[in-house]
Amino acid sequence: MSLLRVEGLSKSFASGGGLWGGGRRRVQAVRDVGFAIEKGETLAIVGESGSGKSTTARMVMRLIEPDAGRIELLGEDITHLKGRGLRQRRRHMQMVFQDPYASLNPRMRIEHTVGEGLRVHAPELNRRARRERVAQVLEMCGMPASAMDRYPHQFSGGQRQRIGIARALAVEPDLLVLDEPVSALDVSVQAQILNLLAELQREKGLAYLFISHDLSVVRQVADRVAVMFAGRIVETGPIEAVYARPRHPYTRALLDARPAEHPSRRGRGGERLLADEGVAETGCAFRLRCPHAQADCAGFDGRLVAAEAGEASRAAACLHPL
């Protein structure tokens, strides 16, 4: 039994149009997304803004209602759970947000922010026991226990992200859904937070659903990766295999877009994505930007196809894989 299993998840939003809503259209943010996460494992979802990766994360957390699909937590269908039932299941999965500035209540002392989940999930604890638990998770995340008597503005970005992680860990979840947890941070602080996440995973056997736009960051933390483009998973597989030999041209383009490691290699991004926009409405959504697109791509249904034998865990949604 997987810790989390997601099948056929889809969501559309109204978008665009004039001030009074004239000319609005539906945008398919997520289409037919499926994946599973095992205990202690990290699955990364990688994509650009608008790829549907954050919408997927929010549907998993049941913060957004899916239009279609199914979410299973520890074998139980939680897609339509509400109220108390849903609150109980949330003990197993907690979220960490991108912006540690915006996601901590500025008027609440850290003790309350971090201990909030405990009030719901461990009402038997009295204030002293709760303070002890808060001190414990803060220390686990590399923060002094004295931090709990202070306010968010008294901390740096990296410290705030540690507090955000401590808040998520307070109720001892099995799964953390991390939405761009390091992209607002300096590289040096980024490294500290990624190391902390790796350490916590080793110690607690946590599973992560790690959302990011940066394949280099993902490579440091993930066991498997799912690359999303225009609402669909276009490639999936073990991180090292995908990194070493991407099959979908979009994955290749994302890898090429990474900045050079040395000035002698500058500007060698190779086939960089062709335009800022350009998502095809029919057929393969990437074909307008794809350097390898052919006529039959216009008729492609976007299905993930398993790669050749011996690579059963890999799949790509491409008629002409690399």
Place this chain on the structure above:
Amino acid sequence: MLEIEHLSLAVPSREGALPAVSDVSLSVARGRVLGLVGESGCGKSLTAQTVLRLGEYQGIERTGGTVRVDGEDVFAMDEPALRRLRGGRVSMVFQEPMTALNPVFSIGDQITEVIRLHLDVSDAQAKARAASLLASVGLSEPERLMRQYPGELSGGMRQRVLIAMAMSGEPDYIIADEPTTALDVSVQARIMDLLRALQREKGLGMLLVTHDFGLVAELADEVAVMYAGQIVESGPVEDIFDHPAHPYTRALMACRPEVAEPGRPLPAIPGQVPAPGRWPEGCRFAPRCAHAGSACERPVPERAWTSPNGSGHWACCVRVEELS
């Protein structure tokens, strides 16, 4: 030449003015790119803003040194001269493409306003110039774009609009403060390509402020690494990448996820940049440095180490020889 000489700055606080930048000197020639690198809070943005005297509006005080643009002392300029300088000879591209544009004015209104501020042209000429600027930064259908509002554009498109606006006064120098930080990796790559193309084509001098050595590798000719208000290492970009001398530079380079070994802990730098005025007596990096010794407890002269190869590469560290 854009020159910063022995600049010291102090920031306001409840305890009075605190030193935030101390004795910083650097220069950017036309046609060259200087990467000013360091973590948040090291003083790099404060230093860059001072070129246009923008810090004054936030109560930042110059306690020493000066800034010259093509030999002209920026601190001797009156308000009209400063207005001509800003967005004229020297313009700026900021990190946040979301907040740097006014959401209630169309793209066309905002860009023609900047053009008319710096060039003596008619309405129609300004519009035509705006359209050609937008096209030159890789935006298609510029006429249609000019009728749109910032909220209708993606982050990458907004950053292109801001770059077009920065180019509208036909500057000789550009200050780019984390120009790609808030963007997706794929968009970052295209903005880097654009900045490199514009800089070469127009022979611009660029002061590139960033925390990311990847951006430096892509764009810079020279590098100055800043820590706790000081330049701690400086030199040609190839030298800095091939033989980083200061332990801070090495540590910052090593913690990039692009170069790290997967599955191993990243070589993070412990702790954080000390706040203004909380600098140690000796080497300011010593409390976080894996190689600090007793020699590091005394103040370190700026160019404690200079490269024997004569490239002008130097570092503010007394242990470079021992460590290499």
